[in-house]
Amino acid sequence: MFDTLTQRMARIVKTLRGEARLTEANTQQMLREVRLALLEADVALPVVRALTTRIKEKALGEEVIGNLTPGQALVGVVQRELTAVMGGDYAGQAAELQLAVKAPAIILMAGLQGAGKTTTVGKLAKFLREKQKKKVLTVSCDIYRPAAIAQLKTVTEQAKADFFPSQPEQSVLEIAQAALDWAQRHYHDVLIVDTAGRLGIDEAMMQEIAALHRALNPAETLFVVDAMLGQDAVNSAQAFNATLPLTGIVLTKLDGDARGGAALSVRQITGRPIKFVGVGEKLDGLEVFHPGRMASRILGMGDLFSLVEQAQHKVDIQAAQQLANKVKKGDFNLDDFKTQLSQMKNMGGLSSLLDKLPSQFQAASNPLKMNQAEGQIRRMEGMINAMTPLERKKPELLKASRKRRVATGAGVQVQELNRMLSQFDQMRTMMKKLKGGNMANMMRGLKGMMPGMR
Known part of the structure; x- marks a missing residue:
């Protein structure tokens, strides 16, 4: 995400290299x-004007101190101003859900059709259940789209939350009141109400959701919007904000938008905070929106805080400890290699990891390479699965005849199997260097170890 803006900002910093001061x-x-960078990124014109004015005011008064170059000083100014645009203050703290009300706290979800609202309900249910230990109930008030109720039931079951059934012949208010009564009687902490997606700003349906809001008095009213709509995302958020007292915005498909203009515009234009961003289709692809961290990503500085949090949540600590013990003994085999591939997939894959790293680690990556790399990782797992337990423990047993059998079983060419074994050898070599504590050698060994990292 934000590729266009990040590349432009990198060029700007380079042009200031060698300048004595701003x-x-x-x-x-x-x-x-x-x-130009902001306009290319599809940022709303009023936001561009306000942002550049503030950057100019702050940059001219910026002291270039110590070892900072003017380009680095400028990046500091731009980062602070981007954070302010997206988060309302320079601290850039995340806007949390306000659920400290009498249970059940109701979250009303609104948005246009196709924005990923129902999937977001499932993601949010999973987030609240796992991160905040809430007992969550979901209900669909979408009586217009035939598969909407069944879809919500499916994603709710995947999120391991509770689902309240509804029927298309019921009225929206009848469904909502019945779900609320059920949530109260069964001691649910949170009730998430999914509403019908609108094809456009339809007056009758806007009145319907406004009436639903008055009846429920929700603790949170979240507007779910597709980030790839760019300026249209901001316009639709404004229209809903005029009808409903929105408390926050969820930007979906942010990983599919190289421009990222909606993330920079929607807070400033609507006055409502972005609370979450959706990335990917899996139910764990919901991230709390941190304006300061997002500003760092836009400027190519990465988001290591989120990467660490992601690792803490996704990585199997016990498995990692077992691996560390094996590394100390110099015992690293193909089973361990496969475990590392699985851990990486659990953290969202290569593209998700690289997106949070500083730009110098992303220089050689692009969406096409990332897609190829993700496919290659899946084939690697297939090749390891086609081996016997003994072959995984002792890869040196894999001679010509065994390689042919494994390649046939995995549906790949022997040459691809040889490449995978070569990458495994590189990783094993790196692990030996890690065992010796030589971090510099280990980092050199990391290059080329995995696809997409060359």
Whole structure:
């Protein structure tokens, strides 16, 4: 995400290299590039104007101290201002859900059809159940789309939350009141109400959701919007905000938008905070929106805080400890290699990991390479699965005849199996260097170890 803006900002910093300080002249040139970068990223024009004005004011008064270059000083200014645009203050703290009300706390979900609202309900149910230990009930008030109720039931079951059944012939208010009564009697902490997606700003349906809001008085009213709509995402958020007292916004498909303009515009235009961003289709693809961290990602500085949090949540600590013990003994086999591939998949795959790393680690990556790399990882797992337990423990047993059998079983060519074994050898070598504590050698060994990292 934000590829266009990140690349532009990197070029701006390079043009200031060698300058002694930030001046009116070089700041003016820089601001023109920033303005073009923001417009290319589909940021709303009023936001572009306000942002560039503030950057100019702050940049000209910025002292370039210590070892900072003017480009680095500028990045600091831009980061603070981007954070302010997306989060409302320079601290850039995440806007949390306000659920400290009499149980059940009701979350009303609104949005246009196709924004990923029902999937987001499942993601949010999983998030609240796992991260906040809430007992969650979901209900669908979408009586217009034939498969909507069945879809919500499916994603709710996948999230391991509770589902309240409804029928298309019922009224929206009847469904909501019955679900609320059930949630109260069964001691649910949170009730998430999914509503019908609108094809556009339809007056009758807007009145329906407004009436539903008045009847339920929800603790949170979240607007789910597709980030790939760009400026249209901001316009639809404004329209809903005029009808409903929105408390927050969920941006979906942010990983599919290289421009990212909606994330920079929607907070400033609507005055409502972005509370979550959806990435990917899996139910664990919901991230709390941190304005400061997002600003760092836009500027190519990565988001290591989120990466660490992701690792803490997704990585099997016990398995990691067992691996560490094996590394100390110099015992690293193909079963361990497969475990590492699985751990990486649990963290969202290569593309998710690289997106949170500083730009220098992403330089060689692009969406096409990432897709190829993800496919290659799946084939690697297939090749390891086609081996016998003994072959996984002792890869040196894999001679010509065994390789042919494994390749046939995995549906790949022997050459691809040889490449995978070569990458395994590289990783084993790296693990030996890690065992010796030589971090520099280990980092050199990391290059080329995995697809997409060359």
